[in-house]
Amino acid sequence: MAAYILKRLGLALLVALAVSIIAFGLLRLSGDPAIALAGEGASSEDIELVRKTYGFDRPLPVQYVDWLGRTLRGDLGESIYFKTAAGPLIVSKLGTTLILGIASLAFALLISIPLGVMAAIWRNSLIDRLCLATAVIGQALPNFFFALLLIMLFAIGLRWLPVSGSGTWLHFVMPTIALGYYIAPAFMRLIRAGMIEVLESDYIRTARAKGLPARSVIFKHALRNAVVPVVALAAVQLGFLLGGSVVIETLFALDGLGYLAYQSINTKDFPVMQNIVLLLSVIYVVLTLAADIANAWLDPRIRIA
Amino acid sequence: MLEGVRLKRLLANKAFVVGAGLLLLIVAVALLAPWLSPHDPYQQNLQARTLVPIWHEAGTWAHPLGTDPLGRDYLSRLMHGARISLLIGVSVALLSGLIGTTMGMLAGYFGGRIDMLVSFAVTTRLALPVILVALATVALIGGSLWVVILVLGLLKWDRFAVVMRSATQQVRSLDYVAAAQANGASTARVIFGEILPNVLPQLIVVATLEAASAILLEAALSFLGLGVQPPLPSWGLMISEAKSYMFFSFWLIAIPGTALALLIFAINLAGDGLRDALAPEGRA
Numbered sequence: 001m002a003a004y005i006l007k008r009l010g011l012a013l014l015v016a017l018a019v020s021i022i023a024f025g026l027l028r029l030s031g032d033p034a035i036a037l038a039g040e041g042a043s044s045e046d047i048e049l050v051r052k053t054y055g056f057d058r059p060l061p062v063q064y065v066d067w068l069g070r071t072l073r074g075d076l077g078e079s080i081y082f083k084t085a086a087g088p089l090i091v092s093k094l095g096t097t098l099i100l101g102i103a104s105l106a107f108a109l110l111i112s113i114p115l116g117v118m119a120a121i122w123r124n125s126l127i128d129r130l131c132l133a134t135a136v137i138g139q140a141l142p143n144f145f146f147a148l149l150l151i152m153l154f155a156i157g158l159r160w161l162p163v164s165g166s167g168t169w170l171h172f173v174m175p176t177i178a179l180g181y182y183i184a185p186a187f188m189r190l191i192r193a194g195m196i197e198v199l200e201s202d203y204i205r206t207a208r209a210k211g212l213p214a215r216s217v218i219f220k221h222a223l224r225n226a227v228v229p230v231v232a233l234a235a236v237q238l239g240f241l242l243g244g245s246v247v248i249e250t251l252f253a254l255d256g257l258g259y260l261a262y263q264s265i266n267t268k269d270f271p272v273m274q275n276i277v278l279l280l281s282v283i284y285v286v287l288t289l290a291a292d293i294a295n296a297w298l299d300p301r302i303r304i305a
Numbered sequence: 306m307l308e309g310v311r312l313k314r315l316l317a318n319k320a321f322v323v324g325a326g327l328l329l330l331i332v333a334v335a336l337l338a339p340w341l342s343p344h345d346p347y348q349q350n351l352q353a354r355t356l357v358p359i360w361h362e363a364g365t366w367a368h369p370l371g372t373d374p375l376g377r378d379y380l381s382r383l384m385h386g387a388r389i390s391l392l393i394g395v396s397v398a399l400l401s402g403l404i405g406t407t408m409g410m411l412a413g414y415f416g417g418r419i420d421m422l423v424s425f426a427v428t429t430r431l432a433l434p435v436i437l438v439a440l441a442t443v444a445l446i447g448g449s450l451w452v453v454i455l456v457l458g459l460l461k462w463d464r465f466a467v468v469m470r471s472a473t474q475q476v477r478s479l480d481y482v483a484a485a486q487a488n489g490a491s492t493a494r495v496i497f498g499e500i501l502p503n504v505l506p507q508l509i510v511v512a513t514l515e516a517a518s519a520i521l522l523e524a525a526l527s528f529l530g531l532g533v534q535p536p537l538p539s540w541g542l543m544i545s546e547a548k549s550y551m552f553f554s555f556w557l558i559a560i561p562g563t564a565l566a567l568l569i570f571a572i573n574l575a576g577d578g579l580r581d582a583l584a585p586e587g588r589a
Contacts, residue, residue, distance in 0.1 A: 011428070018429040026438070029445045136577070140570035142521050144528050145544060145562035152555055236431075243434030247525050261437055262529065265444045273441050281432045288432075 004296055012289045019281040020071070024064050026277060027270050032056070037080065037270070071278070077271035081264065086271045089260070090279060096166060096256030097249070101241040103172060104180035105234060112184040116191030117223060123196060131192070135185035143244065147178035147251050164253035171254060179248045183237045190233055194226030228298050235291030239284035314582045321578020327571035335387035342381035343369075346538050350376035358556055370560055373543070374550060379557075382538035383564055389539045390568060393454060393523045394516035400458025401519075402512050405465020410504075412466070413473025414496060423466060430463045436525060443531045453532050457519050468511050472504040506583035513576030517569045524565055540565045 027033055034051040035042070042050075051057050055066065070077070076087035119131040154174060155163040165171050198204060199222055207217045245258030253259065257276060264272035315321055334341060350372070357364050358371040358379070370379040412423035442456045476482060477500065485499045524541030526532030533539035535546070540561040547557030 011425075014425065015429050015432055018425070019432050022429070022433065022438075026441055026445075029442060136573060137566075137570065140566045140573060142524055142541075142562070142565055142569070144525060144541075145558070145565065148544070148548070148551065148558050148562070152551065156552060239432075239434070243436050246434075246436050246440065247529065250529060262440070265440050265531065268444070277434065277437055277441065280434045280437065284432045284434070 001296065005293055008289055008292050012285050016282055016285050019285070020068055020278060021064065023274050023278040023281070024067055027274055028060075033270060071275070076275045079264070079269055079272045081267040081269040081272070086275055089272065090257065090275055093255065093257045093260045094279075096254060097242060097245050097258055100172060100175055100179065100245055100249070100254065100256060101238055103176040104183075104241050105238050107176050107180035108184040108187055108237070109230075109234070111181075112187035113191055113223075113227075116188040117195055117218065119188070119192045120195030120199060120226075121218065128192075131188060135188055138181055139185050141182075143178055143182050144247050144251055146181065147174065147248060150174045150178055164251075166253070166255040171252070175245075175248050175252045175254050178251075179241055179244060182244075183240065186237070187230060187233065190229055191226055194229060195222060198222045198226045228295065231294050231298070232288075232291045235287040239280070239287055242280050242283060311583060315578065318578040318582050320574050321582060324571045324574025324576075324578055327567065328575055331387055331568055331571060332391060334384055335391050338381075338384040338388055342378070342384045343367075344378035344381045346377060346381040346385040347536050348377060352376065355550070355554055355557075357554075358560070371556065373546065373557060379560060382543060383540075383560060386538040386540045386543060386561065386564070387568070389450065389533060389537060390520045390523070390565070392450070393457070394520045394572070396454045397457045397461060397519035397523075398512045398516040400454070401460070401462040401515060402465050402508070404459070405462030405511075406469045406508060408462065409466040409469025410473045410496060410500065413470040414477055414492075414500065416474075420470070423470065427463050427466050430460070433460075435460050436522065439522065439526060440529065440531050443526060448526075448531055448534050450533050450537065453523055453526060457522055461515055461519060461522075464515060465508070465511055468507050469504060472507045473500055476500050476503045506579070510576055510580045510583065513572055513579065517572040517576070520565070520572075521569060 032047075032051075034047050034054065034056045037054065038047045038050045055063060058066075074087060076085070076090065078084070079086045079089055082089055115131045115134075119128040122128055151163055151174065154161045161173055162168075162171055199218075204217060204222055207221050208214075212221075242257070245256060246261050247258070248254070249256045249258035250262040257280075260272065261276045263269070264276065353368070353372050353376045355374050355376075356368050356372040359366065359369045361371075364371065368378050368380065370383060372378055373382065408423045408426065412420040439453075439456050439460060443452055446452055482495060482499050485495050490498070523532055523539065524544075527539040527541035528545045530545060533542055535542060543561040544558050544565075547554070547561075550557050
């Protein structure tokens, strides 16, 4: 187990390093960052000054190592648009996005686990078909369109929920549904397939033959094992949710990391943009690392392979 | 690849027939848009702004889906918008498919160091938040249809690489590949002549899924104003432009939104059907 964890940890570090190079390189796509930083209408002396001040005149590898060193020490530079330190700014928005991401994941699991279990128990029945049809239709709806439909219904039509903002927990209801529904079909299919496989296995037949009640067989014996692959998918999907929050947070003006990312992209606020990309990537790396370790712990076959 | 048995199984699959039929219809409308559309999709008419569609009492057949706030015929814009979505789907699937398939097949065929390198590249790529990187890149180089295609194509090769890698690994050790190698066939010949035709079904299934996902991503980018630029009638952009009118003219959002959902639904249904019919052993 220790060897497995060490190996995975090493890989995670390498991936994080590769991601940091990409996040660093992203800024260079615009050509000369000094011109962008100096702003429109800057004279060539101004640009030269910016270049010297920020050290853009040095070779790229030197700049990268310098940038990485500062980032690791927690110095994320200054936001060009908000004129404050980028680090505290990003951290202050992280909570909102984490709440949204976790709530969306919980929402997705809340609808997909019962539906997946029901679809597996009554395989090929009307319920099964209905679940699969809902999944196919759900995955065809773009989340921003679904979000607008929710606004139309709950905010404009029924007037139950606020359209936008992030003051109260009510502001999180529609963003959570709009972000979470999209990943529910993937979980439902996985749970359905896992349950079907487990329900046909020998130990379930034994449990049934012993005369255990159906409820106990399904929930205590079958679901526990069918849920193992869900852990890995949940980690991957949470990373996807954090990235996808850009669209939903912007639409609902929910003041989190996604909205900040959108603002920084629109205002060409490079330090903020770069660091959000880096942060979300690193969160993803950590999540998948945690999921791999959790899986190895749940299923000993993984650590040996 | 499509021998008689598979073709028969495909046509017996109701989901595939419905999906492929709907998709064909949308493709036909897109291809024939210049001739089918009643008006020029870019022609503004300030006398005919925000006319309601035909199912409203005040609707007229002159503009069956009404007009947008600039007086442009909505049906014509919708039809021309289909061209953009399909172009994005096909181009991104081709570009990312080319990159991902090459990487996946090399990794699966040679194994060892190359496999490690490809797996590392895939892991790194998966760690990057696609939407965010795409938004940032488009914002930095400037939004246009071709930039969006290029950026998405360079970002979305991961699933191709993963699926093609394992498909190639499965096929590599089979007898006919060994026979070709024993016959002295070159590596390129073995890969393109023996392996590629046999992993083609999986490749097509991934391509459909990736095309659908690329269309959704383009719509999201354009919706945020950082994708295809006006006045092009991208469906995502049409929804974005209609956002401020949603209170009184919700159909401005509902029409392109429904079109987008129908297109994705058709592609996914056709893709699912293909998967079940072409690779029944891989059925989940």
